[in-house]
Amino acid sequence: MAGRVLEIDRVSKRYGSVVALQELSFEVRAGELFGFVGPNGAGKTTTMRIVLGVLAADAGAVRWGGEPITFATRRRIGYMPEERGLYPSMGVTEQLVYLAELHGMRAPDARAASARWLERLGLADRGGEQLQKLSQGNQQRVQLAAALLFSPDVLILDEPFSGLDPVAVDVMSAVLREQADAGISVLFSSHQLELVEQLCDRVGIIRAGRMVAAGSVEELRSGSAPRYWVDAPGAAAGWAEEVLGATVVRVDGSRTLVELPTSTGDQALLQAALATGPVREFRRDTPSLSELFRSVITEEPAA
């Protein structure tokens, strides 16, 4: 259903004295790929398990299309747990059909969907084999098929890319993109930040159970002070400090990375550089997601 939003609203969870989630809030819109990043133990898996109803939250709510999520609506969520969960000694097709039936599909539809997904993921001839006979990467494809088989409205994948070879990463990315384009809300966690940056419409950075930044990578960038690479071979050391509010982040040979407060225009910096002699390069630096991630994670003290 177009326009449905998965809302995680001030969800809190503690394990004994350990606070796992603290009023965590974010939303995944329909047709959106949402990348969930954060250090180990930040609460990503806990959040996903709560959305799936596998864990109960202490406080807060999970809503789907404005309604609190129920047992019936949870069946519309495709889930790929971090520690892969399938029956090792069961046949591939057999368990895909079983899991699809458990999600409310009829056997003939389940068989057709299973055949379609195995074909799509390049495992068409492996359906009759036991799962444990497959390679790690192929088992992961089966796991993805298990999450997608019953045409879910929401996809939640915990570290879907870990342990995949580059070809499998491409297949996985293409499938996730395609699902999002078909109107499904896709939430996945990953430590591969370049991939997340490339793939996701929006990103949420979680630390110690709190969402510290959420938005498109562009939006996250706009939150930080702009930086410029300036290559001025004739400049003396410390030239950039003349500019109001500028800080030198790094010096790399004749190149200098300068951070400016938004109040100071970039033209002031360019003029200061030109005053030292020729300028070979003047470029706005766009921090990668990993740089943003590092700065966000280290900036604020732990709550």
Add this chain to the structure above:
Amino acid sequence: MSSATPDRSALGPRRAIYLIARREFVTRIRGKVFTIGTIVAVALLALYAVLQLAVIDRINTTTTFKVGFSGPATALAQPLEAASSSLGFKVHVSDIATDAQGRSDVRAGSLDALVEGTPGAPQAVVKTGIDPTLQAALVALAKQEVLSNDLSAAGLSPAAVESQINAVSVRIDTLQPATAAQLQGPIIGFVMAFALYLFIGIYGSVIGQGVVAEKASRVVEILLSTVRPGQLLLGKVIGIGLVGLIQLGIIALCGLLLTVPTGVLALPGAAIGAVLIGVMWFVLGFILYALMLAATASLVSRVEEVSSATVPVTMLLVVTWLLAYVVAIPAIDAVTGGGAAPHGLATLTTVLSLIPPFTPVLMSIRMAAGEVPLWEGLLAVALVLASIVGVTWLGARIYANSILRFGARIRIRDALRRSP
């Protein structure tokens, strides 16, 4: 997405339980415990039946004595032949010309005995010793000969006296006729109880292993995002229990088919009745123990830890079998053997058989012996059903609270508390 959304009501609790039970059933019936277990059990049964047949055969095979007669004693040859069949042996008689010839035949072994002398005072020549049956027959024949001679001398007809003697019999009044069930019940009960103990143990451990295997492989995370813990638990118990029941049924049927025609069990009726009672107690006992085993198994995360986690429950099962062996079977044996049970044993058996964890095994023994009043049987069933309700509630709670907690073993007390 609404067009692609399947009917949400398609997965009611009943269908969820059915799907889970079906998977367990299909997986287990192809598994080793079922296939190899059934083949081995049926092979053992067949071997047992064949051995029994051989033993019975040997008992039924009658020995043949080769007996030579010489001189006047030859008159005994005919009566000995006539009497042999009723005495349970065969005899091959021959006339021997001289005593010397006969003695050499005996020495050579071509004769078992040489009878010489007169019919009234026969003398048997044997090599090393005489078979007691043959000796008794010869003595009886000689006595009859003497008696006939005396009767004739007294002017009476030996034939008339004989027929008069043969007409005499003793009328037997049985005050407490032993029922068929009492005669074979204890044996059937013993076999049934042992089968129950074995099957509950084996299939209970299959449940325990299955619960932890799902936990260890994390399949349970996917399963519990679409079915409730109670449904998963129940589906497993039903699916695996059915496989056990079918195996028990196949083995029992093979047992009946093999033993009834061979005469090892003379009473198919009683045996079938006992099997039906056994099936009922298997179902109840299995559910009771399977729930306890599943709940305790769910406390651990690794398959290697299952047996240590389920020790309290398996001990209970072992104690049940010990009680059956030490208390119930001797008590039943004493009663059906016609005597009184040793002091207090019968009462102890009755009391123990009404305590739910012991009931399935002990009651199947008592019921097979046919000594359980109807009200007691119904009470036992009711108590077991009530405890199943209790164990379902407790077990499902422990299971639901532990099944997603990975890592170290969880204490039962923590598992019983509401999940944090």
